[in-house]
Amino acid sequence: MTAAIGAELLKLRKRPAVWVLAAIMLASLVVFGYLVTYLFLVAEVGGPVPADADFLPDLLPAHAVANAVSGLAGFGGTFGLILGALAAGSEYSWGTAKTIVTQGPSRSSIGAGKVVGLAAVTLVLAVAYLVTALLCSLVVAAAEGASSGLPDAATVVGGLGAAWLVLTVWTALGVVLAVLFRGTGLAIGLGLVYVLVVEQLAVSLPLPEALSDALRASLLGPSSLALAGGFGDLASTATAGGTVLDPGPAAAVLAVYLVVFLAVAWLVFTRQELG
Amino acid sequence: MADLVTARQLTKRFGSIVAVDRLDLSVRRGEVYGLLGPNGAGKTTTLRILMGLARPTSGTVTVRGLPPGTPEALAGVGALVEEPAMYPYLSGRDNLRVLARCCGVGRDRVEQVLATVELTDRADSAVKTYSLGMRQRLGVAAALLKDPELLILDEPTNGLDPKGMAEMRELIRSLGSGQRTVILSSHLLAEVEQVCDRVGIISRGRMVAEGPMAELRGGSRLVVDAAPLDTARQVCVERCGPDAVRDVDGVLEVVIDPDDVPALNVALVAAGVGVRELRRRQESLEAAFLALTQEGPEEAS
Numbered sequence: 347m348t349a350a351i352g353a354e355l356l357k358l359r360k361r362p363a364v365w366v367l368a369a370i371m372l373a374s375l376v377v378f379g380y381l382v383t384y385l386f387l388v389a390e391v392g393g394p395v396p397a398d399a400d401f402l403p404d405l406l407p408a409h410a411v412a413n414a415v416s417g418l419a420g421f422g423g424t425f426g427l428i429l430g431a432l433a434a435g436s437e438y439s440w441g442t443a444k445t446i447v448t449q450g451p452s453r454s455s456i457g458a459g460k461v462v463g464l465a466a467v468t469l470v471l472a473v474a475y476l477v478t479a480l481l482c483s484l485v486v487a488a489a490e491g492a493s494s495g496l497p498d499a500a501t502v503v504g505g506l507g508a509a510w511l512v513l514t515v516w517t518a519l520g521v522v523l524a525v526l527f528r529g530t531g532l533a534i535g536l537g538l539v540y541v542l543v544v545e546q547l548a549v550s551l552p553l554p555e556a557l558s559d560a561l562r563a564s565l566l567g568p569s570s571l572a573l574a575g576g577f578g579d580l581a582s583t584a585t586a587g588g589t590v591l592d593p594g595p596a597a598a599v600l601a602v603y604l605v606v607f608l609a610v611a612w613l614v615f616t617r618q619e620l621g
Numbered sequence: 622m623a624d625l626v627t628a629r630q631l632t633k634r635f636g637s638i639v640a641v642d643r644l645d646l647s648v649r650r651g652e653v654y655g656l657l658g659p660n661g662a663g664k665t666t667t668l669r670i671l672m673g674l675a676r677p678t679s680g681t682v683t684v685r686g687l688p689p690g691t692p693e694a695l696a697g698v699g700a701l702v703e704e705p706a707m708y709p710y711l712s713g714r715d716n717l718r719v720l721a722r723c724c725g726v727g728r729d730r731v732e733q734v735l736a737t738v739e740l741t742d743r744a745d746s747a748v749k750t751y752s753l754g755m756r757q758r759l760g761v762a763a764a765l766l767k768d769p770e771l772l773i774l775d776e777p778t779n780g781l782d783p784k785g786m787a788e789m790r791e792l793i794r795s796l797g798s799g800q801r802t803v804i805l806s807s808h809l810l811a812e813v814e815q816v817c818d819r820v821g822i823i824s825r826g827r828m829v830a831e832g833p834m835a836e837l838r839g840g841s842r843l844v845v846d847a848a849p850l851d852t853a854r855q856v857c858v859e860r861c862g863p864d865a866v867r868d869v870d871g872v873l874e875v876v877i878d879p880d881d882v883p884a885l886n887v888a889l890v891a892a893g894v895g896v897r898e899l900r901r902r903q904e905s906l907e908a909a910f911l912a913l914t915q916e917g918p919e920e921a922s
Contacts, residue, residue, distance in 0.1 A: 353722040360711055441706030445763065448672050448702065449724040450695040456723070621665075621674040621702060 350451055350459025351466075358467050363432055368471055371425040372478050379417045380405055380482040384489075395490055407483040407496050411505035412578035414479035418509050419570035422475070423516035426468065427537040430520025433464055434611075435530030444620045453616045461608060464517055472509035476502065505577050508597070512570045515600045518607035519566070525611045528618075541567065559590040566603060572596035625650045625771055625802050626671060631680035633666050633826075640666040642826035643680070648771075648804055653797035655817030656806040659914060663826035664806040665703055668775050671804075672700050685771065696724075699769035701777055705760025709749035713740055713759050716748055717766065724767050734762040738792065754785035761792065772796060775806045790816055814906045824914035837909045843882060845873040845889075846898040853894045860885055874902070 358364050384405055387395045395402055404413055437443035446456055480496065487494040497505075519540075523533035545567045553561065562568040569591060576593025591599065626648035633641040641663045648654045656664050669675040670682060673690010687694035707716045717731040735741045738758040748756065757777055764772055774793065778786040793816050797803040807813050813820055814834065821831040830837055847853040850873070857866045857875050865876040877885065882899065889896050 349722045349725055353719045356715065356719055356722070357708060357711070360715060361708075362710060436708075440708065441704065442708055444674055444702065445706045445720065446723055447674065447690075448695060448698075448700045449720050449763075450692050450767065451723050452692050619669075619675045621669045 347455045347458050347462075350455050351462045352459075353446075354459045354463030355466060358433065358463055361432075364429065364467065367425055367429055367432075368474065371422060371471065372474060374421065375414065375417050375475060375478055376482055378421075379413055379479065380486060384486055402486075402490070402492070405483060405486040406492050407480060407487055407494050409497075409578055410479040410483040411476065411497050411501050412574070413483070414476050415505050415508050415512070415577050416571065416574035417479070418472070418475060418512050419567075419574040422509075422513060423567065423570060424538065424541055425471075426513045426516030427520040427523075427541065428534055429467070430464060430517035430522075431524045431530055431533035431537060432520070433517075433524075434460065434521040435524030435527075435533045438524070438528040439530055441621075447620060454612070457612050457615050460521070461518075464521070465514055468513040468517055469510050472506055472513055475509055476506055501577060508573050508577065508593075511597060511600050511604075512573065515566065515570070515604045515607070518604050518611070522607040522611040522614075525614050525618075562590045563595070564599065566600070569596045569599040569603075573600065623650050624648060626682075626684050626804070628667070628670075628682045629680055631667070631670065631682055632678045633663075633670060633675065634678045639826050641670070641677075644823070644826065644828045645831075646821060646828060647831070648802060649819070650802055651800055652818045653793070653803045653805060653816055655813035655820040656804060656823060657810065657813045657820055657910065658808060658823035660808055662808075662823040662914075664808075664823055665775055666826075667823070668700070668702050668773055668804070668806055671773065672698070672702060674702065696767065697770040698773065699764035699767055699771070700773040700775075701757075701760040701764045702773065702775045704779070705756045705763070707748045707756065707759060707763075710747060712745045712747055713751065713755075713762075714744040716759065717762060720763050721766055726766055730766060730768070734765045737765060738762045753780045754782070754788075757781060757785075757789065758792075761789075761796075765796070769801070771802045771804070773804045773806075776808070777805070778807070778809065778812060786812070810907050810910055820906070822910060822913050829913045830909070834906065838906055842874045842902050843877050843885075844898065844900050844902050845875055845885075845896070846871075847873070847889060847894045847896045849894065852892055853889055853896075856888050856892050856894065857885065860888060 383401055387399055387401060391399065403409055437446070447453060484494055520533060520537055523537050524530060527533050527536070545565050548561055548565060549568060551558070572591040573593050573596040624647045626646065628644055628646040631641055631644040631646070632639065644663070644667060646667070656667065658664050666675060670677050671684055671689050673695065682689050684694045685697050708719065711719065714731060714735065717734065718728065721728065721731050735744050738761050740755060740758055740762060743751070743755060748759065751759065761774070761777065764774070777793065778789045781789060790812060793803065793805060797816070805813065805816055817834065819831070819833050820837055822829050822837070845853060845857060854866060854873055857873055860881070861875055861877050867874050886896060886899060
């Protein structure tokens with residue numbers, strides 16, 4: 347399996363689409379997580395932003411982990427979905443799944459190589475995301491002369507784990523859709539429909555409160571946001587009001603999704619005909 | 622010689638369509654075996670089953686004595702099935718490095734196979750910039766990475782220009798000249814005729830003939846161009862029997878043992894016949910192919 351992981355990492359490392367996706371993901375954090383909010387604050391007060399201004403604490407280093415994880419839970423999942431669909435779906439659209447399988451490794455080890463390779467990429471992306479958030483927050487703190495105190499190590503490590511879990515679950519969703527639909531296009535399309543339509547509609551349905559809560563507690567997006575909520579409430583997000591789970595159970599829900607996605611992908615890939 | 626690949630009563634259905642129909646196949650160790658058939662005859666489906674990419678609906682298959690598609694069976698098999706499928710954004714060398722890691726061979730082998738298919742000079746270019754011929758050669762290089770005992774090539778000259786086709790055939794001939802067994806699938810009669818030792822002809826999913834090339838061609842005849850033709854015919858009938866002689870376009874065609882040709886020539890001359898030409902005419906594989914598959918010439922290129 348080590349060889350399959352090495353092969354997967356070589357493919358991912360040299361694929362321009364992965365780098366483009368990572369760049370857009372980080373740029374989205376900078377622009378929507380910091381720049382837009384900061385410019386809004388500056389424009390509103392027309393000068394130096396007072397220390398007690400709404401939203402300013404969200405932009406400072408003490409909240410960098412919360413800001414990063416909630417950003418990742420909010421729109422980072424889409425990037426994970428696309429990453430997973432691209433990495434797995436292209437093997438079908440290019441026909442390379444057939445080429446790899448006929449080289450001799452078992453399909454299980456090929457699949458494991460793909461999963462571990464992608465998990466390594468999502469870990470790197472999660473680290474880059476947190477580092478970018480910390481750097482942005484330090485810049486804001488310096489600009490406003492505010493506190494540049496960093497979050498403690500436990501929060502950073504926990505945030506990294508949460509960011510990695512959220513990104514990996516969404517990536518696994520992209521993988522399983524790509525394996526089921528044997529390609530990239532339909533996997534990304536249906537994945538986006540799920541993220542942007544199905545989940546939004548599901549949480550907006552006029553259901554009895556208990557049923558609505560149960561639905562929220564079992565969906566990917568609300569669970570991701572609930573996990574992010576464990577790193578502090580942010581004034582700039584609706585995290586606190588939109589979740590019904592504590593961070594621990596939310597992490598468990600995401601872990602269950604991850605296991606189910608990978609199990610389905612493995613079951614299908616090891617049995618499907620190729621060519 | 623032991624069979625390296627065997628299929629018995631192999632059947633593959635896609636819904637109501639029977640792609641492979643009770644097919645029997647035997648490929649012997651060390652031979653270049655041609656799998657010949659018109660487009661859609663079931664050749665690629667058969668090869669996909671041999672590589673474990675598709676499962677048979679019924680029947681049995683073994684590759685190197687093992688179930689097809691298992692890592693143990695695939696360890697000694699290299700294949701180019703349908704078009705060469707590679708990562709377009711990677712260079713040829715990186716594509717082979719990815720595959721080499723998967724099959725556990727070293728970088729030096731990558732360089733060897735690049736040299737074998739004469740792609741070393743372009744090995745660092747992205748595959749998306751390759752011509753079809755270069756992609757085909759890269760596909761063959763990928764198939765050779767494991768230095769396989771069995772090489773399966775499915776329509777390897779598809780889309781190549783005449784020069785590329787000639788080069789590919791030369792490469793296949795050289796690859797099959799040692800101990801390696803090669804299965805070459807093609808709808809091109811000339812290709813199979815030039816390269817293969819034995820041929821299996823598939824039509825509508827069924828193996829309609831299998832055997833050595835000469836056997837499938839149906840033997841040879843002696844063309845006798847002589848005058849007067851009546852006297853020549855009489856001499857030939859006396860020596861070979863009436864069923865062995867026929868008139869074709871102003872000459873005689875005679876079924877005769879090659880060892881008896883000198884004696885026939887002497888008899889013709891002794892009977893006062895002027896012999897203009899005696900030559901052997903080999904039946905073409907095309908004639909055998911058309912007869913067996915009952916396809917029009919336009920489908921049997």
